[in-house]
Amino acid sequence: MAILRCTGGRIRYSSRREDNLGKQTELLDLQALDSSLDRLRKERASIAERAEADELCREIEKLQSVLCALEEELHESEREQTRLENELSTIGDKIGREEKKLYGGGVVNPKELASIQQEVGSLNKHRDDIETELLETMETVEQRREKADQVRDRKTATQERVDEKERVFAEKAAALDDQIARVSKDRQATAERVPADLLAVYEKIREQKGGLAAGELLAAEGICGACRVELPAQELERMIGSETLNRCPQCRRILVERG
Ligand SMILES: [Zn+2]
Structure with missing residues (x-):
């Protein structure tokens, strides 16, 4: 019809x-x-940069945890360095006081003078030991600082890569969202005719x-x-x-x- x-x-x-x-x-x-x-x-759901950025973020988390441990070790060495420096200064003061007694003329008793001399000798020996220990600790501080710096640099570089991946992802996602919006509109109009x-x-x-x-x-x-x-x-x-x-x-x- x-x-x-x-x-x-x-x-x-x-x-x-x-x-x-x-x-x-x-x-x-x-x-x-x-x-x-x-x-x-x-x-849209499988844009490679999304997964790549997530993977790099996990790497950053690992680096951060390594960095935390290294910084903790570094602070420990720095505290040890300060302790040794203080000890060295205390020993220096002590030696100064003993030497003053020794050469000040106030003490004349030979036995007492010999005892002071022995004390100064022992303090000097102790100072040498502390100085050696301090040098070793300073070296450790330096090494740990370098190591922490390296990990921090790697973390920064990885973060830059994440930022770049995120930028590319956002660009691709926005382009796909535009396409999805356009096709959805056509789809809506077509569905209304069915x-x-x-x-x-x-x-x-x-x-x-x-x-x-x-x-x-x-x-x-x-x-x-x-x-x-x-x-x-x-x-x-x-x-x-x-x-x-x-x-x-x-x-x-x-x-x-x-x-
Ligand atoms: Zn069929």
Whole structure:
């Protein structure tokens, strides 16, 4: 039955069958847009720089923990250095006091003088030991400081790499978000042209079939455009020109014949 349809001021004739097929053809457009969206979202979720930045962040965490341990060791050596410096100063004062007694003329008793001399000798020996220990500690401080500096530099360099990865990720993500927004808009407009019941069937199959709900009925080749399986001749004949919803007997997806 022919009906009169008015679109945008132009008048053309169409039949109900063509109308129905037209609605079904929209499903193929919808499927193409949904597949694009799935691909774009997958691409968005698997931008390499995201995982690379995360990996580098984990490396930074490890470096930070190494750095903390090194700084703790460094502070320990620095505290030891301060302790030795103080001890050295105390011994120096003591030696000064003893030598003053020794050469000040206040003590004349030879036995007492010998005892002071012995004390000064022993203090000098102790000072030598502390000085040696201090030099070794200063060396340790220097080594630990260098080591901590190296790790800190590596951490800074790694952070710079993270920043660069984050920058590239943000750029790629923004570009994909733009594309996703554009395709979503088209998808919305296309979905609005599909009858609600047909759309519901399509959505349900899409959910069950990993995103691919509709395929083209490739009549000339006699195959399902979704699973590429050859359709039985009788089935194919029934489907061609059919006004009802065709489903592939193999994959159960909607098969749409392009007009
Ligand atoms: Zn199929």
